[in-house]
Amino acid sequence: MNSSILFYIIIAILLIQFIIETVLEYLNAKRYTDVVPSELSDVFDKEEYRKSQEYKKTNYRFGMVSTVFSLSLTLLFLILGGFEWIDTIARSYSDNPIVIALIFFGIIMIGNDIVTTPFSYYHTFVIEEKFGFNKSTKKLFWTDKFKGWIMMMILGGGILALIIWFFQWAGTNFWVYAWALISVFSLFMNLFYSRLIVPLFNKQTPLEEGNLKSKIEAYAKNVGFELKNIFVIDGSKRSTKANAYFSGFGKEKRITLYDTLINDLEEDEIVAVLAHEVGHYKRKHIIFNLSASILLTGLTLFILSIFINNPEVSLAIGVSQPSFHAALIGFGILYSPISEFTGLIMNAMSRKFEFQADDFAKKTFAPKPLITSLKKLSKNSLSNLTPHPAYVFVHYSHPPLMSRIQNLKA
Numbered sequence: 001m002n003s004s005i006l007f008y009i010i011i012a013i014l015l016i017q018f019i020i021e022t023v024l025e026y027l028n029a030k031r032y033t034d035v036v037p038s039e040l041s042d043v044f045d046k047e048e049y050r051k052s053q054e055y056k057k058t059n060y061r062f063g064m065v066s067t068v069f070s071l072s073l074t075l076l077f078l079i080l081g082g083f084e085w086i087d088t089i090a091r092s093y094s095d096n097p098i099v100i101a102l103i104f105f106g107i108i109m110i111g112n113d114i115v116t117t118p119f120s121y122y123h124t125f126v127i128e129e130k131f132g133f134n135k136s137t138k139k140l141f142w143t144d145k146f147k148g149w150i151m152m153m154i155l156g157g158g159i160l161a162l163i164i165w166f167f168q169w170a171g172t173n174f175w176v177y178a179w180a181l182i183s184v185f186s187l188f189m190n191l192f193y194s195r196l197i198v199p200l201f202n203k204q205t206p207l208e209e210g211n212l213k214s215k216i217e218a219y220a221k222n223v224g225f226e227l228k229n230i231f232v233i234d235g236s237k238r239s240t241k242a243n244a245y246f247s248g249f250g251k252e253k254r255i256t257l258y259d260t261l262i263n264d265l266e267e268d269e270i271v272a273v274l275a276h277e278v279g280h281y282k283r284k285h286i287i288f289n290l291s292a293s294i295l296l297t298g299l300t301l302f303i304l305s306i307f308i309n310n311p312e313v314s315l316a317i318g319v320s321q322p323s324f325h326a327a328l329i330g331f332g333i334l335y336s337p338i339s340e341f342t343g344l345i346m347n348a349m350s351r352k353f354e355f356q357a358d359d360f361a362k363k364t365f366a367p368k369p370l371i372t373s374l375k376k377l378s379k380n381s382l383s384n385l386t387p388h389p390a391y392v393f394v395h396y397s398h399p400p401l402m403s404r405i406q407n408l409k410a
């Protein structure tokens, strides 16, 4: 296919994605003022609900401005030959394809970060601050960013360099080696993320002895779940929003509770949230998600290997000298409709898994404390009680509160 046709396809993909996204956001926003179902009438009082709707509207407007901004910038960049310009800079420093690719992506990452940082800064210190969620300080914001950059340079740069090295050495068969590398890496991350990465950003302490711990242990024993690692993380240093999650498997499996969760919920409610997390483990959702993402990575890399030697893919983004790194950008955009589609399937699976984990908690513990905890968590994050079904279908990895409560009461 001719590279100028591919160029127009790339522009069309970006525009169509923007239009779909805008329509979905608009449909969802129109429902903000819907009547709250009677089941959920006790989540907020009148004043809180007004605040929650104000929060959603503010985020809606903010989202629109930032999407329009980033789309315009991407289109301008493509049309004015931005990638060619960066490619020329990168090539002026080295002849080595790996070094060129690292400089090329390095400039894109830094440029992107400079452009998006004002938005995330505004979101944290103006919007989240105004609604009382933000606990982060400016110093913490910047050190987080700095640590994120260092991590990206080491991990992202290392993986990219290895993949290009595989390509030089194995040609189009590089995808098999790249697949093995990424699979091992994600398996490793899944196992050791809490041990290696989380400590860079947060403090984790074992849950202290006491009533809550004995209740959790009694529950775990009851369902035959070996639980040695229960940690409390200081989420409160960044936000008032609460959470709990499960990570790892085998000996490395652990449950992490946010300190905000422990402060906001009763002991029974915490055990119910934990029972839900154990449900994910017992129903093998963690293994499923990991396998699915490894298989999807394999598929993506295989398709990439078909297109990577096609110079038109590089030329389509306006780069005159075809290369692995330029083709990677072109491919990334051309492939995005397929990844949107697999994303829809993964979200649908995830919503199904949430119901299964809720059912597990309902059967092995009790439905009531889970219902009240979900209500409290929704209240604390000012979450949307009346989302549009189309928006839920595309974006929600968890079913809306209303459906979860209906399922728990059934």
Ligand SMILES: [Zn+2]
Residues within 6 Å of the ligand: 276, 277, 280, 354, 357
């Ligand atoms: Zn869940």
